[in-house]
Amino acid sequence: MREELRITEIFHSLQGETSRMGLPTVFVRLTGCPMRCGYCDSAYAFTGGKTQSIDAIMQQIRSFSCNTVCVTGGEPLAQKPVHLLFKRLCDEGFDVSVETGGGQPIDCVDPRVSRILDIKTPGSGEMHNMHWPNVDAVTAGDEIKFVLVDRSDYEWARDKVIAEKLNERAPVIFSPVWETLKPVDLAEWVIADKLPVRVQVQLHKILWGEKPGV
Template identity: 75%
Template sequence: MRETLRITEIFHSLQGETSRMGLPTVFVRLTGCPMRCTYCDSAYAFTGGETRHLDDIMAQIASYDCKTVCVTGGEPLVQKGVHLLFKRLCDAGYSVSVETGGGEPIAGVDPRVSRIFDIKTPASNEMQNMHWPALDDLNERDEIKFVLVNRADYEWARELLQEKRLHEKAPVLFSPVWETLPPQDLAAWVLEDRLPVRMQVQLHKILWGEKPGV
């Protein structure tokens, strides 16, 4: 297995999403993604980056003196060397999560890693590239995320949630697209429909705006 990864950035910030929201976290953003979601906020990670050895990556992570790590992208699972990074991080005692866009198999991810699985909605324009069998591999350590553009996305996600009983597989997150879907609207819909989901907003954007490195 390759001991190098193409890295866009490594930084220390507060986790802005998921049940870990607010926790100081080291983010490892890998380069490259096969998807092109309409609302993507990390397109700068599609190309470029720097090839770095795992020893170098681990050393920078350790320098932040923080035991919570989020591996993200781009799409981190397209680089097969990421599995060795997962193993090394978990062996070193880090609490690790990975944010995956939903287009790649997840069964091979180290079972100690929490997998944040993003289900693409119709308005993302990437539903056709979802790896739907991955839903069967999710468990209570993982989280399922829907990024919602509009009311139609919400209704589609609601129906899938109820049809597949997704909340019985893993905690489910509903997230409004930043400055597109008013969070107050999404909150009202979730309450009205009594959905068993966690609504979230992107804390890092509230604190620092939409930019790299936060």
């Protein structure tokens, strides 16, 4: 396996999502994604980027003196050498998570990595590209995320959480699409339904707006 990856950006910021929200984190954003979700906020990572050796990537990560690393995209699991990066990071003692859109198998990811699995809703337009066995591969050290476009998406996700008892497998996050669903509406629906999930907004957008490098 070649030891290089196509990288859009590597930067140091605060984690804006997941249970690590607010934690200083080094982000490694890989280039390319086979999905085209209608609400995607990182379409700039679909193309371009720069091919870098894993040695060079590791050197950049170390330069930030931060132990928490998030590998994201694009779709990071679409580049197979990413598994070499996972191993290198974990072997050096980094606390590693990967944010995946769910279209690639997650069962081959290093078990020391926390897998943030995005389950595609009808509103995403990409349900047909979801690798559904991923749901059964989730463990307690992972997290499940639903990005919700509207009330219909919420009801679909709510019913799936309840029917499959997803909250018993891993923490479940409901996140509203920035432009189409008011966070207060989502919060009220979750409270009314007594749903065992975490409502989450994207902290980095509140702090810095929607732009690369945050």
